[in-house]
């Protein structure tokens with residue numbers, strides 16, 4: 187759960203690149219075709235440091251779609267489904283862990 | 289209330305136009321994020337875990353009903369229908385879109401509200417007692433002095449790039465409700481033996497990674513010399529404060545390293561050189577600011593009117609009255625605290641509808657004035673006692689009459705991992721779980737005054753060091769853990785808490801807090817002894833033994 191800036195790019199497991207969309211701050215993931223998606227299922231998943239660094243570098247090249255890109259862990263299900271890899275990322279996907287005021 | 293003039297309004301309108309242009313250029317790609325980030329931060333715009341967050345300053349915690357209603361509008365129209373009141377007399381909107389920010393800011397600027405200097409290495413929103421101007425025994429209204437500092441420090445060119453953020457708090461009552469001892473500069477307004485008004489000046493308090501209680505650098509500063517003396521402090525800090533290491537950049541580190549005496553000498557030397565200069569305040573200048581604070585036209589009323597006596601026969605009203613109503617300096621009136629800590633809700637959050645209700649009630653019963661306290665509660669400082677029953681009924685209908693102010697469920701908590709990009713662990717759901725354990729009002733009343741403070745990381749936005757019980761979220765192997773401290777306090781006897789023992793898991797926290805409270809109930813000298821006093825008398829050892837034996 188270390189802050190993303192503090193993460194070293196030691197990759198031991200599947201990871202993705204995530205960021206916040208510029209226009210509204212929404213959580214987005216880097217896709218294989220070089221775009222961004224608001225659905226984790228569309229995310230490009232890589233498993234080596236080199237691939238993660240390349241994915242991140244590409245994501246950071248243009249910062250007018252998404253900002254603050256970093257590498258985040260994911261969990262892969264047997265059926266190929268993708269889940270966020272730690273609590274911080276789970277909260278980014280699902281929102282705060284309590285009922286919001288309404 | 290303070291009355292803003294044309295200058296303030298024109299300035300804010302220009303600032304919004306400037307920001308609108310900057311956002312436009314960012315969205316078009318003309319500005320990169322590196323170029324834009326310092327600009328947005330100067331307007332209180334952060335990027336958080338889920339979205340942009342807009343932080344708005346509430347100068348010295350004072351709002352009028354129009355301003356609060358406008359905040360409700362912004363929450364409803366541009367956010368998800370709620371806002372979060374913080375420990376720094378700010379409100380934060382958590383889900384605001386960059387595209388819509390200029391519009392939201394324009395709406396706020398129309399009522400004189402903005403996010404300037406709520407971020408960055410400048411003098412932040414000056415905070416004070418939420419009971420200012422209403423509480424008996426006050427030496428003066430501290431807001432007048434906070435306003436003088438606000439005008440002086442806003443866009444001050446010399447103090448826009450300090451080594452680090454800078455926070456000033458003022459109290460003018462014998463009881464410190466502004467936590468002045470844990471601010472970079474703490475000012476205590478009082479009178480000397482000759483009856484003159486002046487400040488006791490403390491410097492170098494603060495929480496975060498390296499917590500300190502502020503040190504006395506001057507027992508009495510004539511009030512009219514406030515600006516030149518603050519300028520002298522800022523200059524010494526600006527010159528000697530460290531810029532090479534962000535963790536050592538706050539003034540508290542400077543004061544600690546050179547000692548309060550040396551620091552004070554350096555300030556006095558600088559002050560001697562400038563005290564008779566442009567910053568020397570004349571009586572006319574002070575009177576001018578003082579004159580901009582309009583006070584209610586209080587009716588001549590007697591204490592304990594028959595309407596109140598009658599209503600007190602209702603047990604629910606009586607409970608709320610005992611908990612949330614405080615003595616006013618004008619007979620027949622009262623100060624009302626509105627708990628934003630209903631059991632099970634996120635501490636400090638208010639919905640747009642609740643903000644509207646409070647604004648309407650302020651208009652009807654409290655001369656249109658609302659306050660925000662660092663405990664993340666609201667306050668109506670000027671209510672006629674005869675109106676208390678009707679006010680209570682309306683608050684109750686809006687879910688705003690939980691009688692738990694200063695009780696164990698009146699928890700201060702930062703946003704933690706549920707919102708904050710710096711967090712190690714969650715804070716809000718921990719507060720909710722603890723509050724649920726103590727939802728029985730008779731039990732919590734029996735426990736008495738007990739402050740729990742929770743922060744999701746070492747930055748200490750939830751003031752955990754100065755909670756009677758402090759809870760700090762840390763991370764261990766990717767899991768949330770919590771360190772517990774006992775015996776901290778943020779009042780006139782401010783001190784930092786003592787670590788109870790090893791950190792415990794998320795699941796263990798509520799049970800552990802219950803054990804701490806049960807231990808207190810067994811060990812206290814009598815029903816009058818407060819938790820904080822039992823800890824002061826016995827230390828943390830007896831608590832540690834019991835609590836860790838059980839876990």
Ligand code: HEM
Nearest residue numbers: 334374375376494495496497538701702703708747748749
């Ligand atoms: C975007 C969200 C926030 C960020 C990035 C943030 C960041 C920080 C950081 C880095 C510090 C440590 C500063 C230092 O010691 O040099 C700090 C301290 C503090 N923050 Fe926050 N904070 C955030 C939200 C809040 C909120 C929501 C509150 C109130 C509920 C708050 C109130 C405080 C207070 C009272 C301190 C006290 C420590 C001190 O200055 O001595 N902050 N914050």
Ligand code: SF4
Nearest residue numbers: 702708711744745749
């Ligand atoms: S204490 Fe840490 S987690 Fe909480 S708001 Fe401050 S920076 Fe965020």
